[in-house]
Amino acid sequence: MAFDEGLAERIRAVLDARADVDERRMFGGICFLVAGKMACGVMGDDLLVRVEPTHAAALESSPGVRRADMQGRPMKGWLLVAPEATADDGDLGNWVRRGEARASAVS
Numbered sequence: 001m002a003f004d005e006g007l008a009e010r011i012r013a014v015l016d017a018r019a020d021v022d023e024r025r026m027f028g029g030i031c032f033l034v035a036g037k038m039a040c041g042v043m044g045d046d047l048l049v050r051v052e053p054t055h056a057a058a059l060e061s062s063p064g065v066r067r068a069d070m071q072g073r074p075m076k077g078w079l080l081v082a083p084e085a086t087a088d089d090g091d092l093g094n095w096v097r098r099g100e101a102r103a104s105a106v107s
Contacts (some may be wrong), residue, residue, distance in 0.1 A: 003029040040099035049099040053077035
């Protein structure tokens with residue numbers, strides 16, 4: 001599966017100031033790790049973002065947001081955000097920062 005390289009570049013720009021960001025290709029897309037923990041990524045045209053599992057249901061009610069699943073299995077604490085919900089750089093930044101905060105909080 002190909003992924004939106006333009007979206008990946010925009011995520012790189014958001015995370016650029018951090019020295020502890022790594023990229024890995026996985027799930028047919030690309031994932032961004034913060035301090036060794038998965039924070040966000042790109043799957044197809046969607047942003048994949050890690051969130052606090054207890055906040056996921058409330059965030060799913062946002063336009064263009066749905067729970068991520070792998071092979072029909074829902075992923076707890078992971079959301080897919082559609083391109084229309086990340087078209088604005090400020091909106092993308094907010095979602096990436098959520099993933100960054102969650103990755104930083106995971107032990």
